[in-house]
Amino acid sequence: MRDMQAQDVVPGCEQWIQPLYAEEPRRLYVSEEEVPYPDGRLIVSSTDLEGIITFCNDSFVQMSGYSEEELMGQPHSILRHPDIPRVAFVDLWQTVQAGKRWQGYVKNLRKDGRFYWVYATVVPNKRGGVIKGYTSVRRKPSRSKVAEAEALYKKLLAEQAP
């Protein structure tokens, strides 16, 4: 996956090298600035069985800062924020691969280095009893739930082997 680009991001970003599961490590630019979740919207995307983006709605495109062309065909980890511990995504993948629904709070990294929090529900797309892909629908989270998730993720990151 393409590295994030210095000319795309807001001033004051920190650089990171993010290890990924099935991809080369990616250079990130990370800002402390949050973009508020738009009221009343659902942010929707789908992936194939490997987590490659096959669909995203307007709200997804808007909030991610990427164009639809830049998103389609890319791994969903294009939005991965370094503040989320690896175990959260392991849990997500194990749950949906088992045919079940996963729900959780996710901090996403935008193309411009800023971030946004979502409450995500990921479901397998079963067709004739067979999982053909996955869909995630995000909604606006409450601030207190975000604060709880933030604290938990900090703790899990600290415990995570380097």
Place this chain on the structure above:
Amino acid sequence: MKLQFTVSPDFAPESLAAWHIFNTYLQRQTGLGSHFETYESYQDLHAAIDNGEVDLIFANAYDSASLVRDKGYAPLASPEGQADEVVIAVAEGSPVLGVEELAPGITIASTADPDVQTIGMIMLEPANLDKSNTRINVRGSYPLVAKSLMRNEAAAGFFLAEAYERFSEVIKQQLRPLVRSYIQVINHCFLLSPNAIAHKDQLLDLLAAMHTQANGERVLQDLGYKAWHIPPQEEVEFTLDLMSTLVEE
């Protein structure tokens, strides 16, 4: 065979006349002896479905999900170019300026429409509100939901956006919207029961062509729709997947 036809009880009594006319159109065009039945409540409707008394239904998305996935109903068509969206509003004079200022313990006025309640409750999540710390006061119609706000019987109200927008200026001036959903995928849909599946092609042809016929177009207009959209199977499945992310398990 007699085709038992009904619509979701979320339609206001004044819109049922247009559905009667739709039923007459259906009878004339298909030669099927279709019978239009209305149910006062979701309880009555669900009992009728369980007794096999509903062949064709124009159902809300919430009911559609279980009718298709659990009861084997076949989706036929939904209104083209529109979707069911929700407005959360308060009384004009309410001190509440945003959803996040609504506090636990509040009473919410709503109709019994499960789509509207589902979307409404999702839009209250940012305020940490859910079924456990709110009370839903069910009203028979959207004007009655508006009335409970004006009388301060409820702190906030859930409205089908379409119904909210149809309110007169006099009513709108006494209300203030806090948030409007923009979901775009939740819609009513015609569903056909497994017992009546032999009529599927005939009904699909009729619905697909309805807006091209002068009298069909008039019937559609009365219902407030432009045409019927016949979704491909994958679109139906995808919509049901989306619904499944929104309803509690």
